[in-house]
Amino acid sequence: MDLDLNNRYILGIQIGHKSSVALYKNENLIYYNQEERLTKIKNDAALPIKCLDQVKNITSSIDMVMVTSYDGGHHASPIKYYLLRLNLIKHDQLVFYTHKGHHLTHATKAYFSSGFKDALIFVVDGRGSNYNLSNGAAAYETVSVYKTTKDYKLKAIYKKLFTKEPNIKNLKVRYDIDYPEVGSIRTPHIDKQTKFEIVDTHTLAHMYTSVANFFDWHNEEGKLMGLSAYGKPNNKIKKLLNTKDFINNDSMTINRDKFPEITNHLETLAFETQKKFENDYFDLVKKYVNKNPKITNIVCTGGASLNVVNNLNLLEKFKKLNIYIDPMCGDEGNSIGTCQQYLHAINKFFTPIKNIYLGPNYSIKFNLNVDEKIKKVNTKNIIKLLTDKNIVAVYQQKAEAGPRALGNRSLLMDPRIKNGNDIMNTIKGREKFRPLACCILEEKAKEWFEMKTLKKSPHMMYAVKAKNKTKKLISSIVHKDNTCRVQTISKKDNPFMYQLLIEFYKKTKVPILMNTSFNLRKKPIVETPDDALETLRNSEFEYLFFPDTKDLIYIKNFNPY
Numbered sequence: 001m002d003l004d005l006n007n008r009y010i011l012g013i014q015i016g017h018k019s020s021v022a023l024y025k026n027e028n029l030i031y032y033n034q035e036e037r038l039t040k041i042k043n044d045a046a047l048p049i050k051c052l053d054q055v056k057n058i059t060s061s062i063d064m065v066m067v068t069s070y071d072g073g074h075h076a077s078p079i080k081y082y083l084l085r086l087n088l089i090k091h092d093q094l095v096f097y098t099h100k101g102h103h104l105t106h107a108t109k110a111y112f113s114s115g116f117k118d119a120l121i122f123v124v125d126g127r128g129s130n131y132n133l134s135n136g137a138a139a140y141e142t143v144s145v146y147k148t149t150k151d152y153k154l155k156a157i158y159k160k161l162f163t164k165e166p167n168i169k170n171l172k173v174r175y176d177i178d179y180p181e182v183g184s185i186r187t188p189h190i191d192k193q194t195k196f197e198i199v200d201t202h203t204l205a206h207m208y209t210s211v212a213n214f215f216d217w218h219n220e221e222g223k224l225m226g227l228s229a230y231g232k233p234n235n236k237i238k239k240l241l242n243t244k245d246f247i248n249n250d251s252m253t254i255n256r257d258k259f260p261e262i263t264n265h266l267e268t269l270a271f272e273t274q275k276k277f278e279n280d281y282f283d284l285v286k287k288y289v290n291k292n293p294k295i296t297n298i299v300c301t302g303g304a305s306l307n308v309v310n311n312l313n314l315l316e317k318f319k320k321l322n323i324y325i326d327p328m329c330g331d332e333g334n335s336i337g338t339c340q341q342y343l344h345a346i347n348k349f350f351t352p353i354k355n356i357y358l359g360p361n362y363s364i365k366f367n368l369n370v371d372e373k374i375k376k377v378n379t380k381n382i383i384k385l386l387t388d389k390n391i392v393a394v395y396q397q398k399a400e401a402g403p404r405a406l407g408n409r410s411l412l413m414d415p416r417i418k419n420g421n422d423i424m425n426t427i428k429g430r431e432k433f434r435p436l437a438c439c440i441l442e443e444k445a446k447e448w449f450e451m452k453t454l455k456k457s458p459h460m461m462y463a464v465k466a467k468n469k470t471k472k473l474i475s476s477i478v479h480k481d482n483t484c485r486v487q488t489i490s491k492k493d494n495p496f497m498y499q500l501l502i503e504f505y506k507k508t509k510v511p512i513l514m515n516t517s518f519n520l521r522k523k524p525i526v527e528t529p530d531d532a533l534e535t536l537r538n539s540e541f542e543y544l545f546f547p548d549t550k551d552l553i554y555i556k557n558f559n560p561y
Contacts, residue, residue: 008026009023009024009059009062009063010064010343011024011055011062011066011088011339012024012337012339012342013048013052013065013066013067013068013335013338014048014069014332014333014335015047015067015069015079016045016069016070016331017045017331018034018036018044018331019034019035019036019044019046019048019051020032020033020034020035020048020333020334020335021035021052021054021055022335023055023058024339024343027343027347028351029339031058032335032336032359033051033358033359034332034524035048035050037359037399037524037526038051040523040531041524042219042522042523043219047078047079052082052083052086053086054360055088056086056088061088061089062088064096064342065079065080065089065093066096066338067079067095067097067338068102068338070102070127070128070140071130080095101128101129101141101144101156102129102141103123103129103141103159103302104146104154104156104341105334105338106123106128106301106302106329106331106337107123107146107154107301108337108341108344109328109336109340110300110301110324110326110329110337112337112351112352112353113324113326113328113352113353114297114324114352115324115352116322117148117297118295118297119147119148119295119299119324120147120288120292120299121145121146121147121148121298121299121301122143122284122299123143123144123145124142124204124205124300124303124304124305125205125302125303126205126209127140128140128142128144131159131196132173133163133165133172134171134173134174135171139161139163139165139171139173140163141160142160142162142204142206143159143160143203143204143284144156144158144159144160145158145159145288147292152348153344155191156194157195158194158195158196158197158288159195159196159197160199161173162200162202162206163198164249164250165200166200168198168199168200200249201244204277204281204304205221205277205302205303205304207241207247207277208224208273208277208304208307209221209252210247210252210254211224211247211253211254211269213251213252214262215227221303221306221307222306222434223434225270225274225307225309226431226435226479228267228274228275228309228481229271229479229480229483230270230480231268231269231271231272232267232268232271233268233271233272233275234271234272238272238275238276241272241273242276246259274307274309277304277307278309278310281304282314285318289321296320296321297322298321298322298323298324299323299324300314300324301326301329303329303331304329305326305329305461306403308460308461308462308463309483311325311462311463312454312462312463312464312483315452315453315454315462316452325459325462327356327402327459327460328356328401330402330403333401333402336353355493356400356401356402356406356459357398357399357400357401357406357408357494358398358399358401359398359399359527360399361397361398363529364549364551365529366529366551367530369537371555372555374552374553374554375552377545377551377552379496379500380503381552382500382545383503383504386414386504386513387414387508390541390542390543391413391424392413392543393518393541393545394407394410394497394518394545395409395518395526395544395545396496396546396547396548397548399526400525402459403517403525404437404460404487404517405516405525406439406458406487406494407439407489407494407497407515409517409518410515410518411424411428411516411518412500412513412514412515413476413513413514414513414514415438415477415510415512415513415514416473416474416476416508418475420436420476421476424514424516427539427540427541428516428520428521429520429521429522430521435477435480435484436476436514437460437477437486437514437516438477438486438512438513438514438515439489439497439513440487440501441488441489441505442456442488442490442493444505444511444512447467448466448467448469448470448511448512449470449486450466450467457487457488458488458490458493460486460487462485462486463483463485463486464483464486465482465483466478466482466483466484473510474510477512496547500513518532518535520538520539529546532544536553542554
């Protein structure tokens, strides 16, 4: 029997990496935020205190609390203490730790967002939950494949587990204990029909992260993907990536002492790492698609799904399949996933999230310095600024969830500027080899990019090939490998950005703007109007536009006409 959800508040908390909080009222998501946006600590993994403070402003009573992380219910105690301090829960109220597995939470979030009924779900990331092994040690999941059942539950059909144990030949997963002999890690729920593969070598995202760590790009694997476009094939390095002791299992980075020559081939290392990742991912998907020929829908999630080059590779090689790449594929989406797990368990429902503009609304008030000015402007004024080779920051409505700027917290630039990518990367403090993304009118995308079977790309989850005229006219957004991470925009997706692109197209015959996240180096995307203003003050760009109020804040002399 379905439970009554009328006026019930369900709180989901992700902690341990990219902390976030989601709040459902009945079956509707009414609040979501990432702790990093409030603390200004990128990838903040701490107890999401500031997010919970915002929840307190929405409701004074939580009916159900679901906590998710990699492992262990030990996170639930400090969270309960803080919820009690906020008077959000009662002393005798339970705080539930989701112990069914990190990857299952990823899979749940992605599957319920896809809108598919039957599907194969692939979860690939650096690491997930721990599992107990037959020798008393532990291994953690790095790859999981799920399959939907008739009642829309997710069944794990395959898991790859990584362990540092020296002898894996006879190791198996233990089903008979909740806690291992080492540590206080709770074993996720195990289906005895799941096929487990225990390995002691790094593969897929696990391997990719290890190489990124070698470059000191911790939690910044996207840099490795950007650098890969500058490399060339090299059989020696290709073989090294498959060498067992190439990557140090303790530090999760390349054994620099054993392979010192690798420092002379960094671009090639990035290239071969990207190619190995693409090939291994393709083999994984192909294997389970062939085993399940009746299923034509696949869902991809986990941090590895931020690899937009690989996403396009999947799209091109599996043309007969419907592919959904979750835009909130990182751990930040798991606070939503754990709520969905609970709601589906008690009410057998799933409702896709309509868009990912999920941040809170903030009132817009300004406390300007003496050298700062404000003026009411219109869309045509903004076009004039852009065509005069200025960068314009845009702040409107709710912030985008996840790592992509989608027009609500964006830095915009005329893509026709020849060295525009160098200008933008310098201002943001980014490496010059890193590519810049763009937004384009949805109906014009196929005229400028090789979209192939891709009808739209509203979340920038694919790097598509640029056509010849694109390379010629707007080279600043075309990467070394002739690709661009594209966001297609419809009037429904983002009315202001759509109108801005319409006006820009009328004036320039180019329906495209360079679009990158509104933040500076090592900082998360701006959250509040004050954050936006502070970023303007600490940067070299000089125009900040608020479409909701038509206010333009500027520092230098401004002539909008």
